[in-house]
Amino acid sequence: LYVLDEPSIGLHSRDVDALIASLKRLVDLGNTLIVVEHDEETIRSADYVIELGPAAGIHGGQLTAQGTVAQISKDKHSITGAYLSGAKEIPGERLPLQTKQGILKLYGARAHNLKNVNLDIPLGNLIGVTGVSGGGKSTLITETLYPALKYYLDGTFSDHMGAHDRLDGFHYLKSTYLVDQSPIGRTPRSNPATYVGFFDDIRDLFSSTQDARLKGFDKGRFSFNIKGGRCEKCQGGGVIKIEMQFLPDVYVTCDVCEGKRYNEETLSIKYKGMTIFDILNMTLTDGVDFFKNYPKIHRKLQLLVDVGLGYLKIGQPAPTLSGGEAQRIKLAHELGKREGNNALYILDEPTTGLHFDDINKLMVTLKRLVQKGNTVVVIEHNLDVIKNCQYLVDLGPEGGAEGGNLVFQGPTQDILTVKNSYTAKYLKKYL
Numbered sequence: 223l224y225v226l227d228e229p230s231i232g233l234h235s236r237d238v239d240a241l242i243a244s245l246k247r248l249v250d251l252g253n254t255l256i257v258v259e260h261d262e263e264t265i266r267s268a269d270y271v272i273e274l275g276p277a278a279g280i281h282g283g284q285l286t287a288q289g290t291v292a293q294i295s296k297d298k299h300s301i302t303g304a305y306l307s308g309a310k311e312i313p314g315e316r317l318p319l320q321t322k323q324g325i326l327k328l329y330g331a332r333a334h335n336l337k338n339v340n341l342d343i344p345l346g347n348l349i350g351v352t353g354v355s356g357g358g359k360s361t362l363i364t365e366t367l368y369p370a371l372k373y374y375l376d377g378t379f380s381d382h383m384g385a386h387d388r389l390d391g392f393h394y395l396k397s398t399y400l401v402d403q404s405p406i407g408r409t410p411r412s413n414p415a416t417y418v419g420f421f422d423d424i425r426d427l428f429s430s431t432q433d434a435r436l437k438g439f440d441k442g443r444f445s446f447n448i449k450g451g452r453c454e455k456c457q458g459g460g461v462i463k464i465e466m467q468f469l470p471d472v473y474v475t476c477d478v479c480e481g482k483r484y485n486e487e488t489l490s491i492k493y494k495g496m497t498i499f500d501i502l503n504m505t506l507t508d509g510v511d512f513f514k515n516y517p518k519i520h521r522k523l524q525l526l527v528d529v530g531l532g533y534l535k536i537g538q539p540a541p542t543l544s545g546g547e548a549q550r551i552k553l554a555h556e557l558g559k560r561e562g563n564n565a566l567y568i569l570d571e572p573t574t575g576l577h578f579d580d581i582n583k584l585m586v587t588l589k590r591l592v593q594k595g596n597t598v599v600v601i602e603h604n605l606d607v608i609k610n611c612q613y614l615v616d617l618g619p620e621g622g623a624e625g626g627n628l629v630f631q632g633p634t635q636d637i638l639t640v641k642n643s644y645t646a647k648y649l650k651k652y653l
Contacts, residue, residue, distance in 0.1 A: 356621025
């Protein structure tokens with residue numbers, strides 16, 4: 223019995239075909255394979271499908287459907303089946319291609335396997351960077367373009383900047399961000415509320431209650447980081463870290479506050495019948511209803527729900543978040559910024575670990591960033607995302623030494639005529 227967890231991550235559709243062929247060979251030899259997967263082709267190739275849900279977090283954990291692909295497609299309880307049968311689909315309405323915001327031009331990129339690539343990015347669009355694995359996408363975008371932009375816009379120099387001749391058009395941009403899947407914090411005190419920045423407002427609400435004023439509790443009383451209100455044994459984490467030699471650290475629930483993070487006096491203060499721990503323990507979706515009369519908090523909670531994270535708790539500790547969840551929290555944070563235009567966002571495979579339904583929500587979010595006047599560059603293999611891009615940059619044609627060439631750059635629909643592009647071959651049925 224072999225168990226594989228998302229083996230298609232980081233693979234182009236061409237490579238997924240080769241992967242599926244290898245998996246089928248293992249089955250033909252008399253083995254059993256269990257594959258945890260979101261990739262459509264892999265699901266369609268399975269002999270039997272088991273679906274869990276119906277939603278995520280506390281709204282999931284049930285067996286919603288099981289059977290062959292044909293049975294799942296007809297099962298009205300199955301969300302995956304609805305996408306497989308075509309009853310639901312990720313829309314492919316591309317925004318019109320913008321040409322008024324200027325063009326960012328990178329000349330002579332030649333790090334690793336790049337062969338003197340000249341890159342043009344028309345600003346104000348959703349740009350897809352495609353090509354087979356090892357074709358040079360990350361080298362060009364995250365290792366060359368991003369450090370160069372950081373240097374010209376913020377003055378921060380990275381010695382890992384890929385070799386290139388020059389960068390033009392950066393003066394059209396105010397800032398650049400790499401929205402990756404690194405954690406939003408290292409300790410259990412970091413959570414969606416502190417990262418997106420509405421925990422301060424929640425603390426203000428508690429310190430303004432009548433009970434808090436009578437007891438002389440200020441905003442700091444409700445902080446994890448200051449002595450006074452928090453539980454001192456776990457220092458506001460709710461858990462205690464036990465360092466294990468030769469093994470990953472283990473977190474155990476604090477035996478003094480029983481995971482509630484605060485001491486008893488602090489927890490005696492209630493707002494609408496809730497302690498501050500009760501608020502942190504609430505899901506983001508419940509929080510949207512609870513804070514509907516407080517626009518500042520409500521707006522930021524709504525952004526987190528919009529990117530598909532409604533199932534997380536307001537105080538969900540950062541070490542328990544997956545890379546995809548951390549990335550979407552960062553996206554919600556960027557959407558929450560008031561000014562928010564003329565920035566360039568780079569996302570490296572944002573669909574990693576996402577179901578069709580989550581990808582749908584992600585596309586709405588990315589298009590909103592573009593409609594605000596920003597540029598979004600996604601390095602991506604997922605064809606549903608690629609069909610939504612207004613402009614594509616395709617690298618390859620192969621991986622490694624045979625890659626690093628610019629196979630195509632231009633409006634998305636124009637790639638279909640390019641003979642040596644693997645992306646074009648697989649994109650045909652989507653466009």
